[in-house]
Amino acid sequence: MVQEKILELLAEATDTDASEITAETAFADLGIDSLDLTEMAMQLEEEFSITLEMSPELNTVGKLTEAVEKLVAEA
Amino acid sequence: MSFRIVGTGMYVPPKAVTNDDLAQIVETSDEWISKRVGVKERRISENEYTSEMGLKAAEKALEDSGVKVEELDAIFAATVSGETSSPSMSCMIQHGLGATCLAMDVSAACSAFLFLLETAAAFFALHKEYQKILVVGAERMSGVLDFTDRSTCVIFGDGAGAAVLERGENYLDSVMTVKGGDDVIKIPHGNGSCPYFIREQDTPYVHMQGQETFKYAVTSITQDITTLLDRNQLTIDDIAWIVPHQANKRIIDFAAKRLGIAQTKFFCNIEKYGNTSSASVPIALDELAKSGNLHRGDKIILCAFGGGLANAACLITW
CATH class of the missing domain: 3.40.47.10 (Thiolase/Chalcone synthase)
Incomplete structure (x- = not known):
């Protein structure tokens, strides 16, 4: 569910086909910058009722998905 | 009054x-x-x-x-x-x-x-x-x-x-919020030449945490506009223009998206002047007024956010 939402947001932000994005895809390779990530984080916070602190370590789809899933489980 | x-x-x-x-x-x-x-x-x-x-x-x-x-x-x-x-x-x-x-x-x-x-x-x-x-x-x-x-x-x-x-x-309502602190945006003074003061200070320039500023700005615009509309039993259709602080076009665009308001409702001239801090809202207001697209009787919302962290918005009849 989390990864689907992230893929949807990425596809919207980058005009990339969601099927071309994998867990290993780095945001930088999609041309996603820090403000794009902040926009995405705010949308994920709203969607899943969590508070997400973005950090440079959350630089791939998989790492972000894992972090959000952990927050959702703790909520 | x-x-x-x-x-x-x-x-x-x-x-x-x-x-x-x-x-x-x-x-x-x-x-x-x-x-x-x-x-x-x-x-x-x-x-x-x-x-x-x-x-x-x-x-x-x-x-x-x-x-x-x-x-x-x-x-x-x-x-x-x-x-x-x-x-x-x-x-x-x-x-x-x-x-x-x-x-x-x-x-x-x-x-x-x-x-x-x-x-x-x-x-x-x-x-x-x-x-x-x-x-x-x-x-x-x-x-x-x-x-x-x-x-x-x-x-x-x-x-x-x-x-x-x-x-x-014509100044109908306002909302103001101040959170305090200098961790997101600050402009330090120089330390002066006192030989006894030994504490290190950041350079006397604008220091800004981009992602935190973006998040704060979008959140404050969204909340302040929603508060003014709700409190005055208005919808966005009652508002002729929103004149935001011209900090970053992406802040304005994302706030518009979250509010479900057309970007064209926000008056923007940041492409010509950049962020002029306290001057940005009155410069934008003057350009809007002189453009012929603002009419006496129109309801407008001014909103701004920045160091402090301080954000505010007001509802005005032009």
């Missing part, structure tokens, strides 16, 4: 610095700045101090309003980049105008113009004899920028905006 805005004015220095110009002195590009900030060029003062720009905007606002200097009951001004800590910028503008009324500054960074309006409303309420107040936001942001820091120096510009307020009923 509050006020109505009877005149506006703005001044920007003549020198336009394009993104390509900045790319000559710092590692950046027109494409990067245009896409990430929404600025194409900004005005940079070559020989004018902040209060001198503020004075020119004030003179234009007075001319626009038809109000004479001697009619003013007070001058309230704001800046984060004045040429002096003392006297205050309002006193310099007062001197330049030849006014003899009360003059004082209000400090609230990029939100300051909204705080000036609120202060004016309070003075109109407190002093029944007050009829006219001049408010001015003026900045020489280029003087507080590190031109080796590409993350900040491309964003800001210089300029001034002013408005003449007359006792009236």
Whole structure:
């Protein structure tokens, strides 16, 4: 569910086909910058009722998905 | 009892610095700045101090309003980049105008113009004899920028905006929030030359955490506009224009998206002037007023956010 939402947001932000994005895809390779990530984080916070602190370590789809899933489980 | 805005004015220095110009002195590009900030060029003062720009905007606002200097009951001004800590910028503008009324500054960074309006409303309420107040936001942001820091120096510009307020009923509602702290945005002073003070200080330039600022700005715009609409039982269709602080086009666009409001409802001129801090809202308001697209009786919302962290919005009948 989390990864689907992230893929949807990425596809919207980058005009990339969601099927071309994998867990290993780095945001930088999609041309996603820090403000794009902040926009995405705010949308994920709203969607899943969590508070997400973005950090440079959350630089791939998989790492972000894992972090959000952990927050959702703790909520 | 509050006020109505009877005149506006703005001044920007003549020198336009394009993104390509900045790319000559710092590692950046027109494409990067245009896409990430929404600025194409900004005005940079070559020989004018902040209060001198503020004075020119004030003179234009007075001319626009038809109000004479001697009619003013007070001058309230704001800046984060004045040429002096003392006297205050309002006193310099007062001197330049030849006014003899009360003059004082209000400090609230990029939100300051909204705080000036609120202060004016309070003075109109407190002093029944007050009829006219001049408010001015003026900045020489280029003087507080590190031109080796590409993350900040491309964003800001210089300029001034002013408005003449007359006792009236058109300042309908306002919302103001201050969170406190300097961890997201700050402009430190220099440490001076005292040989006994040993604490290290950041450089006396704009320091800004981009992601935190973006999140704070979008959240504050969204909340403040929603509060004003709900509290006054209005919908966005009742609002002719939203005039936001021109900080970053992406902040405005994302806030519009979250609010479900068309981007065209937000008046934007950031591409020409960059972020002029306290001057940005009155400059935008003046351009909007002079564009012919703002009509007496229109309801508008002004909103701003910035260092403090301080954010504010107000509902006005034009």
